[in-house]
């Protein structure tokens with residue numbers, strides 16, 4: 131839905147003017163399952179987003195219309211409760227404001243999204259980040275963008291039960307067009323890396339295998355890493371996370387770890403290293419070298435971290451045999467999208483061939499998203515506002 135149509139839908143429903151906010155989904159070039167291990171990741175926002183039309187309410191209630199789902203819900207500050215429906219994410223954000231002593235009044239809102247859900251593009255982080263940003267603006271709470279990142283993460287942890295890292299909300303809030311960020315998940319700081327794709331483009335292929343992180347093995351992976359750290363501390367008491375563990379340290383402590391925990395830590399330690407190497411390659415515009423690291427990440431995710439699926443493996447294998455520069459499963463895993471870095475002139479051929487071959491193999495149609503990099507969460511205007519100026 132366009133900004134203007136959403137604003138009109140709001141006015142029809144609530145009979146006054148809303149403020150408009152945009153909150154994007156994200157891709158991650160490399161550094162997967164690394165944020166909660168305090169390493170480095172490389173995400174950026176894309177041109178698929180939530181749009182919110184919001185205004186303070188007159189009755190202290192929170193009333194939302196999810197226009198894409200044609201659902202309307204109203205609740206008060208006393209009704210906030212965990213769950214895994216869209217309103218629970220919003221409730222979690224409101225609760226996190228409350229916990230910081232930022233008690234907000236009610237709001238009326240409509241929202242719509244072009245981010246496919248369950249595709250690994252962080253629709254839930256965009257929902258929480260955009261809503262937090264809007265509350266902060268509307269009630270002038272004075273929270274920083276980093277506060278809003280932590281609020282969005284807290285909503286997922288406390289209200290939905292996904293023990294996610296900060297990457298998705300950080301990317302949604304801090305991205306800048308024309309660059310990806312090298313995000314340090316220990317210090318919560320970032321460096322923008324300008325990315326000039328020239329003759330390359332980024333294509334996402336949606337396996338159509340849906341995942342919901344709160345019910346997948348995501349939390350188990352995180353728990354395995356934490357167990358690894360606790361055991362390694364027996365030999366290296368100064369470490370706080372896998373961020374400080376070198377490959378040599380891990381090998382020297384191998385016998386102390388179960389096979390499962392060892393292999394998960396093995397993946398993480400190598401992936402942190404790959405991400406730092408990838409940042410250097412990006413700085414020297416070596417996209418071919420970068421692509422090779424993406425493939426390594428994929429097979430690490432698949433064989434070591436075990437968060438891939440047959441469909442993603444098939445797509446990445448096919449890509450590697452068909453001149454795609456780099457490809458891998460992206461996001462939390464267990465389905466969702468693969469991210470493909472390829473020469474622009476190869477894109478139509480790839481889409482054509484993958485569509486039919488994937489269908490023949492899995493009896494379902496993949497989706498293809500040719501994405502552009504975009505700005506982080508921001509306030510915007512509708513055509514109606516522009517006309518009235």
Ligand code: GLA
Nearest residue numbers: 162163294295296297461462
């Ligand atoms: C999901 C989580 C992120 C991150 C990725 C994997 O998107 O929300 O915090 O852990 O998976 O890299």
